[in-house]
Amino acid sequence: MNGELRKKLKSGEKKIAVWGVGYIGYSSMAYFAKEGVNCIGYDVHKERVDNVNTEGSCVIKNIEFWLAFDVAPLVKSKRIFATHNWKDLISDDVAVHLIGIPTEKNGAPFNDHLKDVLTKLFTEYKQHKTSEPPLIVIESTITPNLIEDMVFPLAKELDVSIGKDVLLGVAPRRDWFVSPDKTLKTLPRVVGGTDKYTTQLIGEVCGIISNTVLEATDHRHACIVKSVENAFRQLDITFANQLSLAYPHLNTVEILKLAGTKWNVGTYHPSFGTGGYCIPLAPQYVLQGAKHPEKLTLLKESLTTDFSQPQRVAKSLIDRGFKKIGILGLAYVGDLKVSVLCPTLALSRELLALGAEVKVQDPLFSAAEIKAETNCDTFEFPTGMNEFDAIVIVSTHMQYKSTPHIEIIENLENCTFVLDNMGIWRDLELPEKIEYHEAGDAGWLESEE
Numbered sequence: 001m002n003g004e005l006r007k008k009l010k011s012g013e014k015k016i017a018v019w020g021v022g023y024i025g026y027s028s029m030a031y032f033a034k035e036g037v038n039c040i041g042y043d044v045h046k047e048r049v050d051n052v053n054t055e056g057s058c059v060i061k062n063i064e065f066w067l068a069f070d071v072a073p074l075v076k077s078k079r080i081f082a083t084h085n086w087k088d089l090i091s092d093d094v095a096v097h098l099i100g101i102p103t104e105k106n107g108a109p110f111n112d113h114l115k116d117v118l119t120k121l122f123t124e125y126k127q128h129k130t131s132e133p134p135l136i137v138i139e140s141t142i143t144p145n146l147i148e149d150m151v152f153p154l155a156k157e158l159d160v161s162i163g164k165d166v167l168l169g170v171a172p173r174r175d176w177f178v179s180p181d182k183t184l185k186t187l188p189r190v191v192g193g194t195d196k197y198t199t200q201l202i203g204e205v206c207g208i209i210s211n212t213v214l215e216a217t218d219h220r221h222a223c224i225v226k227s228v229e230n231a232f233r234q235l236d237i238t239f240a241n242q243l244s245l246a247y248p249h250l251n252t253v254e255i256l257k258l259a260g261t262k263w264n265v266g267t268y269h270p271s272f273g274t275g276g277y278c279i280p281l282a283p284q285y286v287l288q289g290a291k292h293p294e295k296l297t298l299l300k301e302s303l304t305t306d307f308s309q310p311q312r313v314a315k316s317l318i319d320r321g322f323k324k325i326g327i328l329g330l331a332y333v334g335d336l337k338v339s340v341l342c343p344t345l346a347l348s349r350e351l352l353a354l355g356a357e358v359k360v361q362d363p364l365f366s367a368a369e370i371k372a373e374t375n376c377d378t379f380e381f382p383t384g385m386n387e388f389d390a391i392v393i394v395s396t397h398m399q400y401k402s403t404p405h406i407e408i409i410e411n412l413e414n415c416t417f418v419l420d421n422m423g424i425w426r427d428l429e430l431p432e433k434i435e436y437h438e439a440g441d442a443g444w445l446e447s448e449e
């Protein structure tokens, strides 16, 4: 590898095109532009395109905090630019295509968006030959065998030779958008192409922005790493939940905190179940791609427990006799506007089905968005909490953590029960009439005998 592509990108001779300018695509553009690379993005969502071209405001909540650098000068200089016409991305001066579109729907892998983008790219590059074949890098998370099962057949159907007409590989993302220290720059990046040359070329491109690039043997190995690392987390978290179900009379939070002091054991916390794009989907990705899925019995069991956890929580609230329930948080993690597979979705659905009156509040989501996702109305925090007999805290938003205790307590007039997913109100001195539980403590799902 002679660094030619890197030089062309950094000199402005060549550009990077980005498909999907959400969290993944937008942050790629920002990081490459910061290193002097011109980026052009496209999104089917018009507002996202307009947003990229608007200096100093971003509809992607809190991403500026995570980026920790000012994107406005990069927009002003048009180093970052987005278009409504995807054909603008097919041009001789575009050498790299990064794909950051969603690859899940309703809690399961979903590949239609990827198929759409690749069909466009393959069709166009079949007709428009460029001096060098363009490099296509899938940043989205995909199932380990998707390239073999969908992408190669699609290329064949469209008469495109991968390795000749286009180069293709993956560079899955690991970013943690709530921690500015876990970014494209700081986290090691695993890359893999369909041949050695492509792998090295992806490494060269990713090396412009990432401190550490790790070249896998090929795309298959690079792809599965992402799912395996998250499947480990899902298994660990679900083991924490199973422990608290098996030992309901003991405080599993405390047990796991103490167990986590051993040098080779992580610290896990029981919860209402995993959420987000990555952790709950990872075991499914690993199972779908396996040659012998029947060997992965742990993953199957883990998924069953994890996905039924919100139902368990809902049933326990109803069994305890609560009828008016306020849920705090629709985001699966604090201060990130992502509701994908957040336990609130299944929890509110289940509670409604069991006849409870449920409202959901989240500072990052509008009333209309909450209604559309949960079929529930919203309420003000903290002043609207008086109407509920139970409060369930799902997301660890700063607003819930930083509101003065006195203001919270003043607004729990009718409340007799608080159930707290991650224990953020653990230190609140609640009046005696209110029973408080953190997920995993003794008796959180069933009253102690």
Ligand SMILES: NC(=O)c1ccc[n+]([C@@H]2O[C@H](COP(=O)([O-])OP(=O)(O)OC[C@H]3O[C@@H](n4cnc5c(N)ncnc54)[C@H](O)[C@@H]3O)[C@@H](O)[C@H]2O)c1
Residues within 6 Å of the ligand: 019, 020, 021, 022, 023, 024, 025, 042, 043, 044, 045, 048, 100, 101, 102, 103, 104, 113, 114, 116, 117, 139, 140, 141, 142, 173, 174, 175, 176, 177, 277, 278
């Ligand atoms: N957000 C994370 O924390 C994170 C971390 C690691 C990996 N990922 C993975 O990255 C991928 C993207 O995630 P995200 O968080 O950026 O999602 P996102 O929803 O924020 O952004 C995706 C964007 O793609 C656009 N899009 C959909 N179909 C398109 C198409 N056919 N052409 C062009 N644009 C299209 C959407 O309008 C949206 O703006 C997913 O596979 C996800 O699993 C996400």
